[in-house]
Amino acid sequence: MSNGMTACGGAFRYEFLMQVRRRSLWISLLLVELLQFLIYVRLPHLYDFLHIYFQMPINQTMAQLALMVNTLLPAAFGCLIADRLPRDRRTRVEELFMATLQPSGSRLIGKYFGSVCATLIPIILFLLLGTGFVLYRTGDIACIPLALTAFVIIILPGILFISAFSLACPTIMWVPLYQFCFVGYWFWGNFLGPAHGIPTLTDTILTPSGKFMATGIFGLDSKHTGIVASPTQGWESLSLLVGLAVLVLCVLWLVQRWQQARQ
Known part of the structure; x- marks a missing residue:
């Protein structure tokens, strides 16, 4: 147990520091957020949209802010996670970890959470900036704890979900190919409605x-999200995303054990 915790903590620290020091992490997410900001600025009647959002109950305003943060940034997030395992093989760090005889499952958990936590830092900063703007416009200090709640309930489940796939799929796919497919999936699975005549996951949990x-869960009006959902469906969606993330990591662990046994 102690050996497993040590392996997990060591992998977490290594992965976190490696990821948070990457210039591409900060540059990519900054450029994506700048692009999103420019898109919103060019919207017609932008002031009217903002006025509507700030007139909503504060919990719904923060839910809308979380959805805005969750529009383009996760597409870049998944691409930035995708090269973590291939990079370890390329730099022979994976062989070094294997030589220590530490539990592979603990290393995988540490790598997963280390890379996720590091890549989340810019997204959290963008959310905090938006929260500061909401606080300035509304004067409602409740937006601060609600920002944390919205992050955990709205943003984090999807991030855990896409991170698990972005860590696992490049073990059997060329990384640039996966990144290309993932960006296409993000828009197909989140914003391409059935009205386009193409089957999509957009309106599913x-x-x-x-x-x-x-x-x-937050009660945001369906006209802002394009879907009608009950509280039960909200919690089902959250549970399904997190559960699938756990399942994918378990499968990845089994695949890694199989690969190691063949070596």
């Missing part, structure tokens, strides 16, 4: 953008 949690 499997969509990771957080729309079901925002509508079902």
